[in-house]
Amino acid sequence: MSVMEQDSAGAPARASLLNDPKVRGIFYQIVLVVAITALGYVIVTNTIANLERQNIASGWSFLENTAGFGTNQSLVSYSETSTYGRAIFVGFLNTLLVAAVGIFFATVIGFIIGIARLSNNWVINRLAYCYVELVRNIPLLLQIFFWYFAVLRSIPGKREKWSLFDTFHLNIGGLRLPKPIMGTGSEWVGYAFLIGIAIAIFVARWARKRQEATGQPFPAFLTGVGLIIGLPILTYFVMGMPIGLEFPNFVETGPILRQGFELNVGLNIIPEFLALTAALSIYTASFIAEIVRAGIQAVSHGQTEAAHALGLRNGPTLRLVVIPQAMRVIIPPLTSQYLNLTKNSSLAVAIAYPDLVSMGGTVLNQTGQAIEIIGIWMAVYLSLSLITSAFMNWYNQRMALVER
Amino acid sequence: MSNKFLPLVIGAAMGVAVTTAAGATTLEDVKAKGFIQCGVSQGLPGFSNLDAQGNWTGIDVDYCRAMAAAVFGDASAVKFTPLSAKERFTALQSGEVDVLSRNTTWTMSRDTQLGLNFAGVNYYDGQGFMVRKDLGVTSALELSGASVCTNTGTTTELNVADYFRANNMPYEIVAFEKADEVVGAYDAGRCDVYTTDASGLYAQRLKLTNPGDHMVLPEIISKEPLGPVVRQGDDEWFNIAKWTLNAMLNAEELGVSSENVDEMKSSDNPAVKRLLGVEGAFGEAIGLPNDWAYAIIKNVGNYEESFNANVGPDTPLGISRGVNALWNDGGFMYAPPVR
């Protein structure tokens, strides 16, 4: 208040408008916005004009044209007669698949190694240490090639196989599994699974409330697992076993080319996917291991001692005291590892895994519409990254310290 | 902050507007920098490949050297950019290379939709299949159910899709970006079949562990006219590209080679005189010195010399002239006359 009074009282009351810092500030801001808009406009119109002058096609109508090329993995129906748009979508799903599976395994391996790094057992400790140092210091692309070419050469060829329980078969053509065939009524098994999850969450909440109120523990975890597995199985039998299995067919007679696994019978996980997933998860796991180790070490030992003093045993101490505090340190850097893995999956193109970059690149090559395709790439990776961070931020907030 | 940033933004905006307004021709650019930037493959013996001494060799490489000879009178005024099949057109469109000479098939969509022009055909090819001999396959029509390795971003991957679909044969495609990975995966047994241009099959077979264990099937399933490419919209450079190739073909037809080109300068044949710039001003018309074709033949040779040195019967590829012979020798090679 006093400042304003002084201002209005002081003479000369107003300097020229040109020298008013506020006005100047606003003026520059407006000029900046106009300049950036103009720049954007110039770039866009210029690009379009240049493309037209060079006779390079532009626009989005190419997405409707026939792609004409095939692919070795697609999660939705796709053939050579599908459109370019569909081809890019197939690539997008393949990226999602390898990222999701990669993140799962990287997390599991990373946590195991990270905890092993803290083990009191010298051998386990050193092994984990060597794993981390070896794996995170070798470029990822080399590791992908290693998993693809070195491992590919050491597993049986197309006309032989390694089998486990006569159900899982591995050879250079991939990992073959029985393929579930969904009959009528099978959708109910899926619903039962979802309902199982819902009830499990409900039970877990209820159990926590009850324990907070009465101190009585309830085996919510086991109940949940039982529900999620049991309910679908029960439904499966109630609906009269609507899901059949199609087993891979290994042909041993006839022309040599036809010997080996029959194409498109049973489920085949292609070696390109196996190699890429292995490389991505093993590589990222080495970083996650360090993050986990750092997170656990960040929880002061006094916390464990205090928990022990309260009479908690080792298990509950870890679960209720150490891990919740460690997670706060772990989650933010873990998020960037998840984002890295997703983006690194674009190295797929080196080993014929048809991810978004690979499929998009083929479309780009055929249509020449570089700007549109690169736009799609950027938009997709950006959204994937933003969604992942949004989810992890949400999770982080839930885990954050709540002061009472 | 805005104070410092503002001039930058305006400057950048004006910069963009100005650079697009100017734009020298490719010939001016090339002359200014003193060499031609030529896009080639990442290693296809016979076409464009690094030899043991680290020099680029092959008929596609010779073509680029011939262009350099025509422009500068010096066949070494050229730098090479190895490109994968997938990235080659973008590299040419964006000006990273001045000419693309990379076993590239001339197709309608590439010619009309990518802002590019094909300067002719320096090798008539067709797509073939290679398999292991021990599969006992003798025809491509027996390949039902096979896994097929190939390069992505090629006509090959489209032709193979058409072929298997037309013949109702299921197949699995495994498409790599780089040729070395295709060879590696095929060699490791990931695929039953390796498909690409027939010339490429012979060339890549040399890279396999046991080349003798593999055979090329008799079917040729497509037309693959391979030729050099330039950007559309620069007619002067397009002319130079076309006439470099024509000069090499005409030289062979007229019996002019790197060995006899100096004597041929005093030939009585008016066609030879025109080609070598003794008569007429044909070089001037394409913005080059009048001895442009002489420089090509003297420094690089005619088409026959290039073919025989790189892919011919006496090379590891051992390809006979076949359809790539001159038109008056039963082949398709036919260059418009210099007149």
Ligand SMILES: N[C@@H](CCC(=O)N[C@@H](CS)C(=O)NCC(=O)O)C(=O)O
């Ligand atoms: N001629 C076809 C295929 C060209 C092609 O890329 N061929 C492969 C296999 S012969 C190749 O050049 N590989 C060498 C490399 O990728 O550097 C086209 O223009 O699409």
